[in-house]
Amino acid sequence: MRTNIVSVSGGKDSTALLLLAIEQETPNLRAVFADTGNEHQMTYDYVQYLSEEVWPIEVYKADFSRQIAKKAEFVATKWREEGMPEEKVQRAIAALKPTGNPFLDLCIWKGRFPSTKARFCSEELKRNPIIEQVYEPILEEGGEVYSWQGVRRDESINRAKLDELEEVGGGLWNYRPILDWTANDCFAMHRKHGVKHNPLYELGMSRVGCMPCIHCRKDELLEISKRFPEEINRIAEWEKATTDASKRDGATFFVDTPVHKQVEWSQTRRGGREIDMFRKEEEPALCSSIYGLCE
Numbered sequence: 001m002r003t004n005i006v007s008v009s010g011g012k013d014s015t016a017l018l019l020l021a022i023e024q025e026t027p028n029l030r031a032v033f034a035d036t037g038n039e040h041q042m043t044y045d046y047v048q049y050l051s052e053e054v055w056p057i058e059v060y061k062a063d064f065s066r067q068i069a070k071k072a073e074f075v076a077t078k079w080r081e082e083g084m085p086e087e088k089v090q091r092a093i094a095a096l097k098p099t100g101n102p103f104l105d106l107c108i109w110k111g112r113f114p115s116t117k118a119r120f121c122s123e124e125l126k127r128n129p130i131i132e133q134v135y136e137p138i139l140e141e142g143g144e145v146y147s148w149q150g151v152r153r154d155e156s157i158n159r160a161k162l163d164e165l166e167e168v169g170g171g172l173w174n175y176r177p178i179l180d181w182t183a184n185d186c187f188a189m190h191r192k193h194g195v196k197h198n199p200l201y202e203l204g205m206s207r208v209g210c211m212p213c214i215h216c217r218k219d220e221l222l223e224i225s226k227r228f229p230e231e232i233n234r235i236a237e238w239e240k241a242t243t244d245a246s247k248r249d250g251a252t253f254f255v256d257t258p259v260h261k262q263v264e265w266s267q268t269r270r271g272g273r274e275i276d277m278f279r280k281e282e283e284p285a286l287c288s289s290i291y292g293l294c295e
Helices: 012-023 041-053 065-081 084-094 104-108 123-139 181-191 219-226 229-244 259-266 278-279
Strands: 001-008 029-034 059-060 144-148 165-169 170-177
Touching: 001 012, 001 123, 012 181, 029 041, 029 123, 059 123, 059 229, 065 084, 065 104, 065 219, 084 229, 104 229, 123 144, 123 229, 165 229, 219 259, 229 259
Parallel strands: 001 029, 001 144, 029 059, 144 170
Antiparallel strands: 165 170
16 A cells, blocks of 8 residues: 655645645645754744644654764773873763754764765754654555655756656655746645745745754845844854764864854855944844745
8 A cells, every 4th residue: 555655844845745735635645744853943833733734744853862872882982092081081971962852962973063065964864764763664564655755846956857756666656746846836835725834934034944054045044143043052052062072173063163153254245254234233124035925
């Protein structure tokens, strides 16, 4: 039997995808949400709204307790054998305790944050938990899984090359029915079914996944720092926790740049050479949307 599983992130594309699946009266439909631990509370609230008002959404998250425990053992033995200062060994062992937050625990285990060249966050926090906790139990019982994915060709060169239906193997298929949709098509689907969009889209966000994302734009980081300074402070705390568990002298959220320094850069002009006081001091608009949702 085929099970149709829609991965929901709380964003416009995956919500439109879920609405399409419901509209088509897709049989054996399940909706799942991978909790990364780095979402804004508005996104968590929005996913809860969808689950209560649109379709039940199952929540899953990664657990790195085992990996952290193994690293603590490694630190206690191998680091000492390598002549690492005892103070640093003790600091790392004290830091290597699971917090229950998937994103932070992943970074504590790895001793670093993900980056453009080492983008392990999506695989470890979104892909693997859903595969291991949702897909594999179905496949092991001889079932078939259609993994509905809300990706669009106009998002990137790589996504432009994707097929609508792709056989992964072992009974698993990737299905991408909104590949040729635009962002406006996705918002139109919300309106068609009377479903609200994530409110973060009216607060200057182009994406509503991780808050912030390691790939967030300069203007978006500035917007986050003004509207949600507590999120920036949280990341700074995570930088310290990750540094304590790392051999590195400093683990930073953005490549080689602490998050507060990156916020300072977001306030600059002329290629980052000088602070733009207008950018820095200007209050964010009550409604700001790159998708024209405030009009």
